[in-house]
Amino acid sequence: MSEMSRMKFYCDEDRCIECFACSVACSEAHELPTGISRRKVITLNEGKESLEYSLSIACMHCTDAPCEQVCPVDCFYIREDGIVLHDKETCIGCGYCLYACPFGAPQFPRDGAFGAKGAMDKCTMCAGGPLETNSSHERHMYGQNRIAEGKVPLCAAVCSTNALLVGDSQRVSQVYRTRVLSRGHNHIATPKAWKSAYGS
Amino acid sequence: MANTWGYGAMTNHFGDVVENSKAILMIGANSAVANPIGFKHFLQAKDRNNAKLIVVDPVYTKSAAKADHYLRIRTGTDVAFIYGLLHIIFKNGWEDKEFIDSRVYGMDGVRQEAEKWTPEETSDVTGIPAEQIIQLATLLAKTKPTTVVWALGITQHSTGTSNTRILPILQLVLGNMGKKGGGCNIIRGHDNVQGSTDMCCLADSLPGYYGLGEASWKYYAKAWGIDFNWLQGRFHSPKWMHEKGFSLAKWWQGVLQEEKTYSSSPIRALWVQGTGITSMAQTAKVQEALDKLDLLVIAEPFVNEAAVITSKKDDIYILPVGTQFETEGSVTATNRSSQWRSKVVDPLYESKTDHEVMFEFAKKFGFYDEYVKAMKMDIVDGEIKVVKKDYNWPDDASNEIARTVKTIGLGGWTAKRLREHQENWHLFDPITLRGYGKMKNQYYGLPWPSWDNNHPGSPVLYDVDTPVNKGGMGFRNRFGLEHDGVSQLADESISVKGSNIKGGYPEITKDNIEEVLKIKLTEDEKKKIGANWKVDLSGIIQEKCREKGVCVYGNAKARVKVWTFPDPIPKHREPIHSPRHDLVMKYPTYEDQTNNFRVDVRFKSEQQQQDWSKDFPTMLVTMRVVNLSGAGMLERTSKYLSHITPEMFAHINPELAAQHGLRDGDMMWLHSPQNTKIKVKAIYSHSVTPDRIALPYNFAGMMQGVDMSANYPEGTKPYAIGESSNTITNYGFDIITQIPEFNAGLCKIERA
Numbered sequence: 001m002s003e004m005s006r007m008k009f010y011c012d013e014d015r016c017i018e019c020f021a022c023s024v025a026c027s028e029a030h031e032l033p034t035g036i037s038r039r040k041v042i043t044l045n046e047g048k049e050s051l052e053y054s055l056s057i058a059c060m061h062c063t064d065a066p067c068e069q070v071c072p073v074d075c076f077y078i079r080e081d082g083i084v085l086h087d088k089e090t091c092i093g094c095g096y097c098l099y100a101c102p103f104g105a106p107q108f109p110r111d112g113a114f115g116a117k118g119a120m121d122k123c124t125m126c127a128g129g130p131l132e133t134n135s136s137h138e139r140h141m142y143g144q145n146r147i148a149e150g151k152v153p154l155c156a157a158v159c160s161t162n163a164l165l166v167g168d169s170q171r172v173s174q175v176y177r178t179r180v181l182s183r184g185h186n187h188i189a190t191p192k193a194w195k196s197a198y199g200s
Numbered sequence: 201m202a203n204t205w206g207y208g209a210m211t212n213h214f215g216d217v218v219e220n221s222k223a224i225l226m227i228g229a230n231s232a233v234a235n236p237i238g239f240k241h242f243l244q245a246k247d248r249n250n251a252k253l254i255v256v257d258p259v260y261t262k263s264a265a266k267a268d269h270y271l272r273i274r275t276g277t278d279v280a281f282i283y284g285l286l287h288i289i290f291k292n293g294w295e296d297k298e299f300i301d302s303r304v305y306g307m308d309g310v311r312q313e314a315e316k317w318t319p320e321e322t323s324d325v326t327g328i329p330a331e332q333i334i335q336l337a338t339l340l341a342k343t344k345p346t347t348v349v350w351a352l353g354i355t356q357h358s359t360g361t362s363n364t365r366i367l368p369i370l371q372l373v374l375g376n377m378g379k380k381g382g383g384c385n386i387i388r389g390h391d392n393v394q395g396s397t398d399m400c401c402l403a404d405s406l407p408g409y410y411g412l413g414e415a416s417w418k419y420y421a422k423a424w425g426i427d428f429n430w431l432q433g434r435f436h437s438p439k440w441m442h443e444k445g446f447s448l449a450k451w452w453q454g455v456l457q458e459e460k461t462y463s464s465s466p467i468r469a470l471w472v473q474g475t476g477i478t479s480m481a482q483t484a485k486v487q488e489a490l491d492k493l494d495l496l497v498i499a500e501p502f503v504n505e506a507a508v509i510t511s512k513k514d515d516i517y518i519l520p521v522g523t524q525f526e527t528e529g530s531v532t533a534t535n536r537s538s539q540w541r542s543k544v545v546d547p548l549y550e551s552k553t554d555h556e557v558m559f560e561f562a563k564k565f566g567f568y569d570e571y572v573k574a575m576k577m578d579i580v581d582g583e584i585k586v587v588k589k590d591y592n593w594p595d596d597a598s599n600e601i602a603r604t605v606k607t608i609g610l611g612g613w614t615a616k617r618l619r620e621h622q623e624n625w626h627l628f629d630p631i632t633l634r635g636y637g638k639m640k641n642q643y644y645g646l647p648w649p650s651w652d653n654n655h656p657g658s659p660v661l662y663d664v665d666t667p668v669n670k671g672g673m674g675f676r677n678r679f680g681l682e683h684d685g686v687s688q689l690a691d692e693s694i695s696v697k698g699s700n701i702k703g704g705y706p707e708i709t710k711d712n713i714e715e716v717l718k719i720k721l722t723e724d725e726k727k728k729i730g731a732n733w734k735v736d737l738s739g740i741i742q743e744k745c746r747e748k749g750v751c752v753y754g755n756a757k758a759r760v761k762v763w764t765f766p767d768p769i770p771k772h773r774e775p776i777h778s779p780r781h782d783l784v785m786k787y788p789t790y791e792d793q794t795n796n797f798r799v800d801v802r803f804k805s806e807q808q809q810q811d812w813s814k815d816f817p818t819m820l821v822t823m824r825v826v827n828l829s830g831a832g833m834l835e836r837t838s839k840y841l842s843h844i845t846p847e848m849f850a851h852i853n854p855e856l857a858a859q860h861g862l863r864d865g866d867m868m869w870l871h872s873p874q875n876t877k878i879k880v881k882a883i884y885s886h887s888v889t890p891d892r893i894a895l896p897y898n899f900a901g902m903m904q905g906v907d908m909s910a911n912y913p914e915g916t917k918p919y920a921i922g923e924s925s926n927t928i929t930n931y932g933f934d935i936i937t938q939i940p941e942f943n944a945g946l947c948k949i950e951r952a
Contacts, residue, residue: 015243017232017262019826020844027840034843047851047887105786160236161243179247 006063006082007125008169009156010176010194014183015163018043018054022155022164026058026123029154030143036107038123039155056155056164058123059084059105060197067097067106080091082169083125088141091119102196125166126153169198201384202409203765204368205377205758206676207608209394211661212383213535213647214241215631215752220381221245222341223252223346226280227367228353228804228943232262233826235387238534239263242349245649252343254336256281256328257353258821259851259894260887269336272889274327276775276944277818281785282366283772284322284336286314289373294341296375302691303675304372305683306761309769325772325783340374345382351389355943357717358789358803362770368909369760369770377758378662378674388534390829391524395532398608403445403797408605410734412442419735423604424574427584434567436464447797447938448480452489460800469495473521473554476831478505478900481929481940484876485901499533499557502833505900508911518913521554522547529594530618537633537645537657538613540622555593574600582728582738606734606752609649611742612657621645633659643671651752652742664760667698670753683763690755699755700748707754708733708741717748748846766790766935775944776803777873777933779819781811781892790935797938806931812873816946818856819892820870822925832898836918848878848902850895850920852886852949859890860949867952869905870895872928872945879905879952880923893947897923903927 018041026032026039039058045051061084068076068084075090076097097120100143109118128145131138138145146153156166165172202208217224218241232241243266245251255267264270273281289295290311300307305756319330326333340346348371354363368377368384376382388394399407410416421428435441446454446467454467470493480486490496492508499506507516524531525544532538547553552560562571575591577584578599578837591597594616602613621628621644627636627645635642646657651668658671666672674690682688689704705716711731714721721729721740728748730736732754745752761768773778773789784807793801827844828835835841850870852862862868864884870893871877879902880895888894901908901921909917932941 014247014266015240017236017266017826019232019236021236024827024838024840024844027360027843034839047260047885049260049264049270052260054262054265161240182248183246183250 005080007061007167008082008172008198009058010165010172012159012163012165012176013053013055014179015161016041016054017161018058019160021158021160022043022056025154025158027122029126032121032143033109035110036121038105038107038121040104055193056159057103057105057154057193059101059125060103060193061123061125062197063199066100070100072096077130079127081147083127083147085124085127085129085142086120086122087130087181088119088121093119095120097139103193126151160180201364201368201386203762204365204372204760205662206209206657206678206753206756207661208364209397209608209648209661210384210386210388210535211377212380213537213633213659214238214385215629215633216380216383216660217241217251217347217385218244218248220249221251221345222249222348222381223254223343224349225254225256225336225340226263226267226348226349227256227273227281228355228363229349229351229387230257230261230263230824231349231351232266233389234351234824234829236826237779237928238387239266249295252339254339258819258892259823261507261823262826269332269339271328271332271336274325274779275821275892276359276778276941277326277772278354278357278363279359279366279770280317280322280772281328281333282370283314283317284319284326284328284333285340285370286310286373287317287322288319288334288337289341290314292341294337295377296372299375299377300372302694302900303377303757305686305688305757305759306769307373309761310369310373313769313771325780325787325868329603330627336922340370344374345376345379346371346374347376347383347385348383349385349387351387353943355934355937357944358776358932358934358940358941359773360939361765362767362773365760365762366770368758372758373761375430378660378664380660380663383660386534390532394534395530395538395846398532398605398610403447407601408607408610410607412444414442415731415735417441419730419737420604422584423600423737424570425577425584426570426573430570431709440464444797446799448475448477449938449940450799450801450935452482452485453799455489455492456485458796459802462795462798468493469497471497471499472504472506473499473557476504476833478509478833478924479831479897479926481926481942482874482931483509483876483927483929484904484926499554501551502837503913503916505831505833507913508901508908509903510911513745519557520551521547521557522551526551527553527555527594530598530613530615533645534644535659536608536647537643538618538621538648539645540618541616542622555597559644574604579603579737579739582725582740584737603737604806606736606742609651609655609658609752611652611739612646612655613648613649614653617653619645633657641670649673652739654746657793664694664696664755668696668749669698669746672696672698673751673753674704674755675758677705677756679756679759681706683759683761688756688759690757694755696749696751696755698749699751701750701755702756704754705750708745708750708752710736710741713741713744717744717750719744719748735950754836774807775930776807776941777816777930777944777946778807779946781812781813784808793935796933796935801935802931802935803935810945814872816873818947818949820925820928820930820945820947821888821892821894822897822929822942823894825896825898828896828898830898831900831924833900833918834900836920837916839919842919845896846920847881848896848924849881849883850893850925851888852882852893853886853888853890854884856888856890856893856949857882857884860951862949862951869950869952870928871948871950872930876928876930877904878902878923878927897925897929897942 126146129142344782575596598615643657692703728738899922930945
């Protein structure tokens with residue numbers, strides 16, 4: 001798989017202002033139940049001077065996706081462009097992927113008796129699932145397939161400060177690099193979450 | 201602002217900040233929450249120019265989290281803080297002397313006042329460490345251009361008018377006005393707030409800031425093609441034509457009449473269209489007044505919770521009105537740019553558009569013909585005439601505005617041009633606003649003033665280095681030609697680029713046009729020309745000025761002394777309910793006020809009634825949350841937005857919470873000096889210090905512990921309801937504008 005064609009997310013924590021546009025747009029676009037958060041905005045050290053930062057986080061579509069490795073029923077598959085997807089009709093809702101995931105991306109429906117888990121749900125990078133592209137069945141099970149329509153995933157499209165970047169890894173890194181260079185002050189070389197997801 | 205240099209609007213624009221600002225002083229604004237997309241531009245300025253972002257706020261906000269410097273100020277001490285900066289700037293000779301001498305009047309008074317505000321005194325009053333004040337003054341003096349950004353944290357105070365004057369004064373002292381990357385960028389909080397302000401949806405002015413004087417009414421009578429006497433006859437008696445109405449802040453006194461009011465009769469009916477009055481200060485008083493009304497009419501897309509917080513059972517009418525997607529026309533952005541919007545769908549179900557509702561009322565009240573007449577008129581050969589039988593909405597409404605509103609230069613805002621700008625978005629640079637191709641030599645949305653049909657718009661106000669016909673101008677000559685024997689016109693050295701007149705000149709009138717422009721008018725022109733540029737429907741004054749590269753409103757000095765105000769030079773005055781009773785005597789508020797907007801207002805008598813800080817020791821700070829705007833009714837009907845803040849809360853420092861035995865998530869009562877209370881959830885947060893709490897104003901549906909859910913019409917109850925912070929905002933109003941004191945008050949915490 002060429003690095004060129006690999007799709008990645010990156011959230012610039014110097015830009016993210018915890019406005020929730022990404023997570024609300026995601027839930028709205030894919031018509032998710034309120035208990036499911038495919039994309040979350042987290043804030044660390046809230047209110048503490050000079051220490052607070054916010055980050056939008058969802059499935060990072062890891063290079064060596066741990067979820068795929070631990071799944072007992074092999075419901076995950078990784079597309080050629082690096083997007084990590086799964087087959088909800090194969091998933092047994094065991095939750096192994098949740099334990100393996102460094103980002104808490106896998107979501108499980110919480111209703112029903114004893115909070116019984118249903119099939120796992122997670123960010124698809126707006127790329128749908130294994131069903132027929134843009135079919136109503138796919139939309140019902142996995143939400144919109146914007147990638148197939150040549151559109152940017154909605155979370156990044158609505159980001160109010162352009163903090164959340166998505167796309168071809170080289171392009172993402174180029175946008176970020178330009179920003180960091182012109183900022184002209186000390187800055188971490190590798191963004192948070194990048195290393196766990198992509199290994200370098 | 202308008203009293204300083206002519207206009208009270210944002211002087212520059214967001215793209216300009218990205219491109220040119222080297223420092224951004226944000227005070228009394230939390231753009232990261234109130235205008236997230238606007239805030240992106242400040243982050244871009246940081247990224248692209250290494251611009252320094254300085255945030256001054258009582259709370260460590262989301263904007264502060266992105267700042268290079270954060271200064272935690274005590275509420276209601278902004279004037280003192282700016283004087284503290286000015287003290288250091290003057291002391292070191294860092295002021296822009298050339299700018300002050302040539303373009304500013306009255307600076308000596310400011311210099312004198314600033315002398316008192318040593319870093320130590322400023323620090324004691326504001327709570328900001330002296331070193332930080334010195335550091336910031338140094339940074340501002342050495343970093344040009346700096347832009348100053350503010351919003352309602354500055355205006356919504358009993359000293360709001362002084363606050364909005366002291367920041368322009370800072371920019372004048374630093375010489376940052378009329379410059380790219382500088383200016384005073386006041387950010388409007390909602391869509392089209394600038395537009396509704398320009399149209400003066402206010403109690404004290406006609407559209408376009410024309411005031412309520414006889415000359416203004418006569419000008420409008422002419423522009424609307426109706427008889428002045430007919431207009432006058434619509435009033436109870438002629439004198440009411442020139443009296444300010446009740447303000448949005450204190451209209452409820454017109455119903456309750458507890459304080460002395462000055463009106464021909466009490467208010468008996470209220471018609472609310474497009475404003476969330478449940479997020480206004482003194483919500484408990486709003487509720488009492490609603491209960492007492494004979495008639496309440498609400499016209500909005502969502503149920504206005506005014507209908508919910510009242511226990512009134514009859515005579516409430518809720519009219520469904522379409523949203524902006526169901527109508528068409530222009531809106532005005534915070535930077536004075538206009539933008540045309542197309543209709544996406546027809547009004548849904550039985551709803552009507554806003555204007556249809558008003559037209560229907562006008563028909564029933566019997567003045568529809570007069571109401572729409574101007575839309576059938578136009579200027580023909582320098583004179584206004586009826587030119588057609590019927591009007592074409594909304595284009596003719598826009599054209600009427602363009603033809604009539606001279607004061608802020610809307611002459612160029614014809615429907616045709618605004619539509620062209622919308623259709624050619626792609627031909628404008630988002631940073632400079634400059635057009636390409638066929639939109640060349642125009643700025644996007646024709647930021648006003650756009651004096652006439654050929655004017656490109658003015659992206660940066662008061663820029664004398666740009667010719668008038670390309671968007672330049674001096675300060676407005678609005679306050680006479682001289683004061684105390686000193687000329688109010690700009691110095692000889694300040695000529696607007698490309699102008700035929702050297703140095704300052706007065707605003708252009710029928711009487712002075714020949715002398716100032718050195719021209720001769722024909723007899724026909726003399727017959728048609730208006731008395732001055734503001735009321736010249738013929739357009740002759742603008743036409744002649746264009747030829748000479750002259751700005752119709754003159755080229756004058758900005759003034760820092762407003763001789764008609766109670767404080768000609770702004771002064772620090774403690775909030776009405778101050779946590780520092782020891783400072784109340786040193787910096788007292790104003791004397792009580794008689795008849796402003798038809799009602800008396802208590803100042804000193806309220807402030808000095810007792811030491812409020814004894815019984816109400818905690819500072820009360822109100823704030824917005826990002827997922828809710830205004831009264832929040834619209835957003836709280838969205839399950840995903842409600843999910844972010846499912847209930848009303850207050851941010852409380854764990855230290856303060858511990859004093860009251862409150863665990864994170866416990867309920868507490870907050871009591872106000874005017875004996876109101878709300879029950880809210882205590883949420884631990886380090887964004888507030890232990891002397892203050894912060895809470896949002898975007899909830900409604902609960903009043904002083906009482907759940908009003910039963911009052912929602914069936915199927916309209918939002919996902920989240922709660923108490924509004926404004927039920928306990930303290931008494932207090934600005935002495936000029938009467939804007940309520942939302943932002944500096946006190947409260948008492950009690951574990952629930």
